[in-house]
Amino acid sequence: MGASAKIRVTPKVMGRLRLASQGLLGGFNSVEECVSAMGAMQAQDLASAFWAVGQRVSGAGLSKVLEALENGTVVRSWPMRGTLHLVPPQDLRWILAITTDRSMRSVATRHRELGIGEADIATCRDLALERVAGSPGMTREELFKIFEAAGQTTSAQRGIHLLWILCQNAWLVQGPPAGAAGKALGQQLFVSFDEWIPESKVLDRGEGIAEFLLRYLRSHGPATLSDFAWWTQIPKAEVRAAHEAIRGQLVELVFRGTSYWLSPATAALLDDGVPGSRTVLALPGFDEFLLGYTDRSLVLPAEHFQKVVPGGNGVFKRMIVSGGQVVGTWSRSGTGSGGTGRGPGVELEPFTPEGLAPAARRSFELQAAKYLRFMAS
Template sequence: MSASAKIRVTPKVMGRLRLASQGLLGGFSSPEECVSTMGAMQAQDLASAFWAVGQRVPGSGLSKVLEALENGTVVRSWPMRGTLHLVPPQDLRWILGITTERSMRSVAARHRELGIEKADIAACRDLALERVAGSPGATREELFKIFESAGQVTAAQRGIHLLWILCQNAWLVQGPPAGTAGKALGQQLFVAFDEWIPESKILGREEGIAEFLLRYLRSHGPATLQDFAWWTQIPKSEVRAAHEAIRSQLVELVFGATSYWLSPETAALLDDGVPGSRTVLALPGFDEFLLGYTDRSLVLPPEHFQKVVPGGNGVFKRMIVSGGEVVGTWSRSGTGRTAVVVPEAFAPEGLTPAAKRSFELQAAKYLRFMER
């Protein structure tokens, strides 16, 4: 790649290329465009997912992202890794068609422990679909009560596993937020998949994997095939085959003897220098900028990993990103007008004066987003 000779590629440059790919140096026009371009966005913590979208859609507020969920133009489900993501509604069915079988196998032993059999799944499916048919939907608690009344135990996580199975099979999907907008960051109503998503794109397995891989590498690149295989849990042999079908639409960047792939548009930034060297961002916990890769050391020095994921417990703190590198964490305390955002830099001397001023602007942007 001739462009790489015009700039010395370093981990920070790789990080800034990822910022560009993910819309964090420019942005998308709407939540729908953001989620569609990204393919899927981590959404285990819904408030974090909303801010992840907000950082990528300039001028947006919480209400605009909530509206996308309320209208069904963005949906939230478990498309891969047993983890909730925001996904484009028209793509969810074909993504599940690729990932569900392996996801179900991965939890088969747990389902045997919980005594979940095919007859139980069929019974809960019929009960749930009868309840939500033609209605705005039902809360998790409402469905649990219906299951319990029919003799289906929901304790010890059995209930949530049953709902997960119904969503994996595209019988149910999470729909509009439950309650008022001010209380909508915790739960969503469960609705009938076919009613909430009346039109789905149809892709076969090979075509679907190729489409998913292309979208991932364009929105997350520079990234490796291993990154995608981990992100989706799709077998590496199928990922390699899909890559052969789409590699002409991508650019290869060799860094540290490893092949990374990215879009031609992002690669072209290497010609004149990748922007973002002075960009400071307040990213949410679980953001795709860090979580979307199996190797996170390019943007987060290993010696600081425990500061972002204390004890390796899977809970990612909010991150301060400067020039393409994670340089600290941040937290919010208080509510409403008393809310404040507090940075905690990794460096003992803290953020530089310029970075501190930039972060203060980010903190104000975040607080405005949450109130809009």
């Protein structure tokens, strides 16, 4: 199927195409391959991010994903939208070079309210770099104590904003999990960016936006340019210019009068029927399958949105996905097996009163078991 082809599709296949693009119908061979292909993966909640990777990497357990974070082959930072993501370490510097200025402008008023000026930033930068240099890293609390001793208050979120600024400017980065191999999936140590990531890929702004856009559309397609502009907060004019440079490597689908873009490999699935019509998945909250788009209605009908994001409070519940559509939510029911009759250690909350069909329920029980094995391995 040529890259210039225009293909019209029905709504029911759009979600399954996204499953295929995101590695949820086949998967990647390693944690590093997964994160690199996705470009960035939502990681505000670390446990959810690890399971998002686990669902895309064949045979991976929690220990394998933790190992990537501990070894620095994957890093967690704030590359865009002021939100933590997993990113390839070699790409973080050029991504920040694209996004940091706009991110800083978006919180300028808040920083003025907190009394954060250039001199404060310079003081905290020098203190932090002096203390983390050559060390395994320091926790957030340890750095806060150092800032406080120098007269830099860290209350009222001022401390976390200061650390965010140091990471945005590629002076610090979050490194290995703190504690016993991060088993509690809590905090990470802050380390020197240059020491933790000694080699970075070099791209100028135009090249970087084009690379980021291409990676996004390949891994999230079918998606729109507006989806990417929202995802990264890169101005639409620059997104459109980048698209002109890479559109020959993509396929266009027209849906309801809007152009969606995806890789030729994913578009080729349309020739013989898009797989995944019977696939049932237990996805984490905050998964890119839903969160990675400005318009989520293709896979989650508007009438059910509040069931995934109650009150629109920004907290996304774990999702049951069937045939490429979100059909319910799920939660842990404990650390053991059984107890509910609804799968080992998992509670289902389907959107409809009739619930999942028997075959879909059996498939979900296998997913629940897979999740529990992942968390224990």
